[in-house]
Amino acid sequence: MKFASSYEPSQFEPDIYAAWETSGAFAPTTPTVPVDDDASGHDDRFEEQEKYYSIVMPPPNANGNLHIGHGLVVALEDSLTRYYRLKGSSTWYIPGADHAGFETWVVYEKTLEAQGHSRFEYDRDELYARVWDFVAMQRGNMELQLRALGASCSWKDLTFTLDENVIDRVYTTFEKMWNDGLIYRGKKLVNFCPKHQTAFADIEVDWKEEKTPLYYIKYGPFVLATTRPETKFGDTAVAVNPNDERYQEWVGKTITVEGVNGPFQVEVIADDMVDMNFGTGVVKITPAHDFNDWEAGQRHNLRVVQVIDETGHMTEAAGRFAGMEVAEARKAVVKAMDEMGLIVKVDKDYVNKVPHCYKCGAVIEPMLKEQWFVDVKKLAATAIEHLNRNEIKFYPENKQKILVNYLENLKDWNISRQIPWGIAIPMFRKADPSATDEPDWIFDRRTHLKEIEKSGVKYVRDEDTFDTWFSSSHWPIVCTDWSEDNPTPYYPLNVMETAGDILFAWVARMIMMGLYVTGEVPFKEVYLHGLVLDAHGKKMSKSKGNVINPMDLVAKYGSDAFRLGILRGRSAGMNQAFSENSVISGRNLCNKLWNISRLIQSIVDEDEDNGEAADATIPAEHENLARAARSVSEGHAASTASHYTTLNQGEDWICRELDNCLEQIEQDMKSYRFAEAVETLYSTIWDRYADWFLESQKIYRNVPLLKKTLETILITLHPFAPFVTEAIWQNLSWTTGLIINQQWPGKLKFDPISAEQFENIRIIVSEVRGTLQALPGTNNAKKYGLLYDKDSLVEDNKFLVRALTKVPTINSLDGAPRGLRLALANHELYLDVPEKIVTAYKDALTERILAVGRELDALNMRMMNPNYVDRAPAHLVKETRDQIKEKQQLISRLKVQLKII
């Protein structure tokens, strides 16, 4: 026997993955490059009646390890991929790796510092080369982990965000945008991290609430409130609200302000931005270091004086405070002002929101810099138009509205980053400004050169790199190898599965870019998953020490258990807690399935030893139970057990249950209800297949049906638990090939009336079990027999009912009723219990009658309501009537029993 008594994932998983990978099962069945076999000049792939299923992996950081979120990503995406592969689509799951510009840069800079070096010792190109080697060294780690999770992705198509074709595509788009006037260079305030020396997009800024003292300072004729007294040297105006009567007389005048570096003059302006109710209703304007002030400065044509430099130190404009760090300068300035009596009061508990670098936590300084910007107005408008036409279906639905709302308010996008690790911006600046006839900036793809010559003029490359999202926004295009000359049926993607928190950063930009480049939306559906929280619903973080490593769980419980566990209790877009219990329950299911297979294989072996391999067998003692066999041929058989015949109610019933299960799974997968699909499989396999059908097969054996139904279960579970299903498939004696390549099972055939009769058997068995447990004493099941009165269902299924209830005997009632009557409406059944015990059961019986009576009352109330009878659908009214009849019967029978006692 090949089956050990329990399933050990680690014994199978690596070999199974290797078998899949080497067999080529991960590659799409239709080529990913154009095909023109009939030399028609057209790509044949568009003409075939082929179903394509394409999905890309949000590229994990090439430099890092996978975290639990990636575990969820693989569980979701790979389940989809395997499901559609079994369904017969040419399936392309494209893996990726992200150079993760800033993230990787931060890690690398730390290792540099640890070695006692600084980035400033090297020039940009050298740094780039060094990081490349660093990443190359680390890469592969994450790829191994994706394999451990069972990702059935097409490895040969792995796309790295710095691959040549990616850079090519990004440059092509950039050039097009440049020519279309969508790219401009602007000197604007940008979010700048003084530690990392780079600008950020708004979206990358981490706002934190902090107590920052609010100083009320004397300011010429005014008193005004500020949290940043050190920027006073950059003030070029003071503003009041135009409707503020208190300050009307000053508007338009120039005032003299006493300062720590001596008096200076500013103009008083009126602007709506000022809130009359905050502080004193007077605001100092520092255009170089505050976004609102910058905008006010634009409106009023104010001078811009930079007082903080890129390293976070005060400039010469700060006079004697020059060279100090911002925090230090603030203290010094406050002290000096206090000594001069300029500070009126201090609100120490004032809570303010301060921008921080999301990586190092340093305070972000708004900094005036020349950067490249994308004019997003048109791009956003086009995206909104397509979104409003519902060309993309969102899961959860509400994200569509949120996205449109975001796009409507989108500001121009700063795409310049001052980090060496990234794709170089392909722009070159004229070296000699005196050559006035030539443009200042030109586009050129030769970014490997620092200097180029064009029309005899020298140009120097801009040292900045692209914001990672600028290149990432091309992901569906570059992964599927779409091009203007060769569109591909794999674009648009069928689905974009990714984290809900990058809806704006990534999804929005992919849509804008996809439309701009290809004219089509880049994907037909979007599924957004939420955060995986810890067991208590808290965000996982290193500082809290509650991070769960998916690889630990895989090692402990197996890959399938992890996948099943993480899909449980999870729905689109929701941040949900992770519980190890769910993984344990997944592990148990794998083991259960293993043992189900072990049992069936042993039955098959025994059957073959008996030389009766051909057909269903019925033990001689049950021969009278066999009904006329219905031969059913299966047109869409998965493997070898193509012929089966159902021979009793239990067999019809399991076919019906499996059919329902298949239908349910299909619906769930269509609507991305993964947790429900797993739940359905769990209860079908465990509560129905194992607990009822297999138990019944210990009495009646139907080998072809056992084979067929096991195959059905294995294939249906395979998308969610790929390893154990493949391990079993390989160990079964009659299956061939790999399960990953099988076809999704078709519907099973069965007799519905017979199937429904089995429900009655289940009800009878449950009632017997429940009543026996409620009787006083232990081991009741072994003590009392079961009596039936003219009940053909029980008579025909004597042996089965006996096996399931464990009662010692089942006999026909001869003579007057005796013992304890079971509370079943349509069956006359008695437990052969002595008088004494029946009496002891009296209270329980009375309670039972009362409970049924309450249910009956509720039903009667409903029927007495004329509105219900008139307005409710007829079938419901009939159902109620039937229920009333049934309950009445049950009560009267129980009352008879009670009287006898």
Added chain:
RNA sequence: GGGGAUUUAGCUCAGCUGGCUAGAGCGUACGAUUCACAUUCGUAAGGUCAUAGGUUCAAGCCCUAUAAUCCCCACCA
């Protein structure tokens, strides 16, 4: 300030278009056991579905308020 969610058993969550006598996993209690599986089997306890109104023959589900929790966007000096 603008927007999005969540609130159902001890815990984590289902309950999709109203028909519910509200479900699952884990946990708990009680009982079983020599074989497929203790990673097992059986039985049970446990919920005025956040609160208050409303619509409807019928509300966990729809509407209107309220409360609590969480998230995103904008940012007030």
